[in-house]
Amino acid sequence: MNVMLSDITGGGSQDDLIDEIARLRKDLSFLFENLDHLNVKRLYTEYCDIRSKAGETIIDGPTLLMYDKQATPKLRLEMGYKPGSSDFVFNMYNKSGVQTVGIDSNGDATFTGTITGGLIRTAISGTRIEISSNTLKTYNSGGNLNGPVWGVGYGGAYGDLSFYDNGLETFRIENSIGFGFTLRPMNGGALYVGYGSANTYASGAWSFSTADSISGLKTSTDSGHYHTVIKA
DSSP states (O other), rough: OOHHHHHHHSSSOOHHHHHHHHHHHHHHHHHTOOOOOTTOOOOTTTTEEEEOTSSEEETTTTTTEEEOOOOSSOOOEEEEEOOOOOOEEEEEOOOTSSSSEEOOTTEEEEEOSSOOSEEEEEEESSEEEEEEEEEEEEEEEEEEEEEEEEEEOOOOOOOEEEETTTTTTEEEEESSSSOOOOEEEEEEEOOOSSSSOHHHHOOOOOOOOOSSSSEEEEEEEEOOOOSEEEOO
8 A cells, every 4th residue: 555645744745744743743752651540441460560660569460569678678468369369368478578467268367466456356246255455355145244354453453353144243353452362242143162062172271250150061070060150
């Protein structure tokens, strides 16, 4: 196919052709310097290299990779589909390149680093365990405290362990602030030590000096003989 100068310039002169080429060059230069979402419709990351200027962030096919700026950069974040597989990954690494956080395709997470602060709970509501600040709490299906509740109490230095029954505290192992611990029934709850035919043994010195009364004792040598001890 023969192309005549007049076909390009529309019948103009050679100078017209030079001007046309100059305008075309200017338009192409502007276009390539201003590529954005308005004039770039599609890019396939499998066929082009997309990265930040210093290479800290790289999009490699279906995977996003982020590196730090050490002398020898370490991979710190990896997320997306693994090339050649259907596994979706979300992995984070420390500055030594050791993985500290991982979430697999099933949503199962692994944490090998230290988790600090915030609220950790096994469910949003209902039956759950919550860890926050300096306390651990357990709840029943009705959302009431139920079972063990532990936390730091007086002065932020002494911890108590309480047990709840559907929102009501019934028993507490209370720090006696430098004098050991007290087993304390709460809100009318009863404290039972031992059970059924199992053996329960006492050791050391037992003091009843603060008891209001003691009932139900029976001597081993005089069957049917009971003692009632009145507080002195």
